[in-house]
Amino acid sequence: MSSLRQAIKRHGSFFLVPLWAGILCAPFTGIAAATRIALVLAAGVLLAAALRTGTITRLAHTLFSGSARMQGAGRRLVALLAAPPSAFLFLAALCVIPLFQNDYYRDVLTLTGMYVVLALGLNLVVGQAGLLNLGYVAFYAVGAYTYAISSTRFGLPFWPGMAAGAAVAALAALLIGLSTLKLRGDYFAIVTLGLGEITRIVLNNWDSVTGGPNGISRIPRPSLAGYVLKTPLDFYYLILLMVVITVFAMRRIIASRIGRAWIAIREDEVAAEAMGINTFKLKLLAFVIASALAGCVGVFFAAKMAFVSPESFTFFESVLILCMVVLGGMGSIPGIILGAVLLVMLPEIFRDFQDYRMIGFGIALVLMMIFRPQGLMGAGKRQ
Amino acid sequence: MLKLTNIAVSYGMISALKDVSITVGQGEIVALIGANGAGKSTTLMSISGVTDLVAGTISYRERVISGLPPHIIVSQGISQVPEGRRIFPRMTVLENLEMGAFLGNGKDLQIDLDRVFGLFPVLAERRRQLGGTLSGGEQQMLAIARALMSRPALLLLDEPSLGLAPIIVSRIFKIIEEINQQGMTVLLVEQNAKAALRLAHRGYVMETGRIVLEGRAVDLESDPAIKKAYLGE
Numbered sequence: 001m002s003s004l005r006q007a008i009k010r011h012g013s014f015f016l017v018p019l020w021a022g023i024l025c026a027p028f029t030g031i032a033a034a035t036r037i038a039l040v041l042a043a044g045v046l047l048a049a050a051l052r053t054g055t056i057t058r059l060a061h062t063l064f065s066g067s068a069r070m071q072g073a074g075r076r077l078v079a080l081l082a083a084p085p086s087a088f089l090f091l092a093a094l095c096v097i098p099l100f101q102n103d104y105y106r107d108v109l110t111l112t113g114m115y116v117v118l119a120l121g122l123n124l125v126v127g128q129a130g131l132l133n134l135g136y137v138a139f140y141a142v143g144a145y146t147y148a149i150s151s152t153r154f155g156l157p158f159w160p161g162m163a164a165g166a167a168v169a170a171l172a173a174l175l176i177g178l179s180t181l182k183l184r185g186d187y188f189a190i191v192t193l194g195l196g197e198i199t200r201i202v203l204n205n206w207d208s209v210t211g212g213p214n215g216i217s218r219i220p221r222p223s224l225a226g227y228v229l230k231t232p233l234d235f236y237y238l239i240l241l242m243v244v245i246t247v248f249a250m251r252r253i254i255a256s257r258i259g260r261a262w263i264a265i266r267e268d269e270v271a272a273e274a275m276g277i278n279t280f281k282l283k284l285l286a287f288v289i290a291s292a293l294a295g296c297v298g299v300f301f302a303a304k305m306a307f308v309s310p311e312s313f314t315f316f317e318s319v320l321i322l323c324m325v326v327l328g329g330m331g332s333i334p335g336i337i338l339g340a341v342l343l344v345m346l347p348e349i350f351r352d353f354q355d356y357r358m359i360g361f362g363i364a365l366v367l368m369m370i371f372r373p374q375g376l377m378g379a380g381k382r383q
Numbered sequence: 384m385l386k387l388t389n390i391a392v393s394y395g396m397i398s399a400l401k402d403v404s405i406t407v408g409q410g411e412i413v414a415l416i417g418a419n420g421a422g423k424s425t426t427l428m429s430i431s432g433v434t435d436l437v438a439g440t441i442s443y444r445e446r447v448i449s450g451l452p453p454h455i456i457v458s459q460g461i462s463q464v465p466e467g468r469r470i471f472p473r474m475t476v477l478e479n480l481e482m483g484a485f486l487g488n489g490k491d492l493q494i495d496l497d498r499v500f501g502l503f504p505v506l507a508e509r510r511r512q513l514g515g516t517l518s519g520g521e522q523q524m525l526a527i528a529r530a531l532m533s534r535p536a537l538l539l540l541d542e543p544s545l546g547l548a549p550i551i552v553s554r555i556f557k558i559i560e561e562i563n564q565q566g567m568t569v570l571l572v573e574q575n576a577k578a579a580l581r582l583a584h585r586g587y588v589m590e591t592g593r594i595v596l597e598g599r600a601v602d603l604e605s606d607p608a609i610k611k612a613y614l615g616e
Contacts, residue, residue: 257485260478260481261485264485267471267474268469268470270433270465270469271465271469271470273453274453274457274464274465274530275457275482275483275529275533276453276485276486277485278454
């Protein structure tokens with residue numbers, strides 16, 4: 001910390017800048033606002049000085065190397081949890097815990113479960129096949145609207161509705177994938193980015209079908225053998241079931257021949273092609289499976305909220321899910337679950353700072369790229 | 384076995400290959416030599432189906448293969464060792480080799496592994512090591528071994544000597560010779576003309592997208608024009 005003190009001494013004159021700015025602003029903004037501006041500027045100067053002397057870098061290094069140690073422990077914990085007996089115990093805990101919580105916590109947990117499934121789906125495209133998909137939310141929306149429209153207009157029940165949502169999302173992905181997956185790298189990202197926006201704009205403007213900005217309300221709730229799922233607890237158990245099925249399916253598919261081929265494509269597409277891998281078909285497969293999964297979650301979302309509107313399917317959602325994948329560690333299932341849990345739970349815990357959470361995300365991602373580009377639990381190599 | 388008949392390739396407006404005809408007979412090592420940008424790699428890429436032809440045909444075992452997608456061509460027994468090795472750096476040696484056997488049914492995996500480990504004992508020692516941690520020469524060996532895992536009948540080698548020390552190059556060329564003696568047909572693209580011609584039975588010389596000379600390797604080696612241009616004498 002002595003270096004920081006030196007820096008302050010050396011760059012002390014820099015504090016004149018915020019002071020001067022504050023005085024200049026005061027006549028227009030009032031004293032209180034001017035003081036705030038000056039303080040922010042001062043903090044910025046201090047941060048810059050600290051960065052220059054390396055204090056922050058050192059601090060972050062100790063912080064993150066600490067996390068690397070914890071990561072070892074974390075991995076042992078995950079291994080322990082993945083062993084069948086403890087996996088069942090863990091699952092049992094997940095079944096029991098919400099019974100002692102109030103509805104707010106149950107809703108947060110349900111939301112977490114939805115994002116876990118979405119992030120695991122996106123991971124197939126981004127983490128396994130190595131394609132940057134910035135419009136993932138489009139397929140989530142397609143699933144939600146498929147169920148919303150078919151149930152309110154034609155009385156389609158929930159379970160066939162989920163199949164329909166998945167099928168329509170998969171079909172959309174197939175059509176889009178066929179025409180865009182020949183593109184590599186950034187071009188694919190740009191096309192999917194556009195796709196996400198087009199979907200949202202269509203939902204917003206095709207009033208006769210989608211209800212425009214008003215959305216579709218009174219979407220029927222799912223029922224199971226005559227029992228209508230309506231409480232937050234019901235939906236929690238439904239999403240828990242979906243999470244369990246997804247995790248199980250993902251583990252199997254990533255360990256399969258197809259999973260290996262995806263990893264080869266991500267590592268080196270030309271070499272993968274030379275191995276006799278049909279890269280186009282496999283990329284399309286990843287894209288379609290992931291989109292079908294997003295469609296399923298979309299149907300769940302529509303049934304749970306009983307209401308859908310274009311607002312729920314903004315570009316921000318795509319970015320949020322992508323952040324979960326990147327933060328947790330591309331290609332690592334426990335990592336992605338952790339990423340989803342962190343990014344859903346943290347904003348809930350820090351609700352008071354909601355206005356600043358985008359800044360927080362940005363800072364977190366920048367720090368991740370610098371210090372742990374492989375993600376919190378990604379090992380740089382697949383597990 | 385492999386026959387390229389008057390093929391032409393262009394990248395946009397720029398034509399890369401003009402009227403190239405090459406034949407490779409069963410059991411031969413054929414060297415394709417030439418300077419940077421002569422079109423050697425493009426020729427290999429067109430055989431593998433990665434680049435499309437503008438004109439001409441490529442046939443393999445009397446059947447036309449030009450126009451087929453790359454994975455089908457690999458499945459017919461043509462395996463390429465791409466330029467710059469292109470091993471999977473974050474997979475282990477063993478996993479790299481398993482990727483090479485991607486088209487196989489998995490039953491004979493162990494037999495194929497034993498075979499390539501016999502050719503490259505150093506890979507057996509390092510089977511658990513990540514591909515990216517191998518030395519350049521070992522990576523080249525891994526790339527060749529990986530290509531052999533699909534049990535090809537024709538091996539396309541793109542600059543196996545690239546960036547390697549002379550002693551490693553001669554070791555790798557020795558192994559190529561050994562593979563050939565076991566019955567593998569090899570088409571070798573090289574800038575290192577001297578070493579390539581010493582290994583090959585026949586050779587083709589490329590210049591700016593055309594074949595300018597062809598013949599027996601010994602004849603090419605003693606050709607005064609070749610000596611001047613490529614052998615530095």
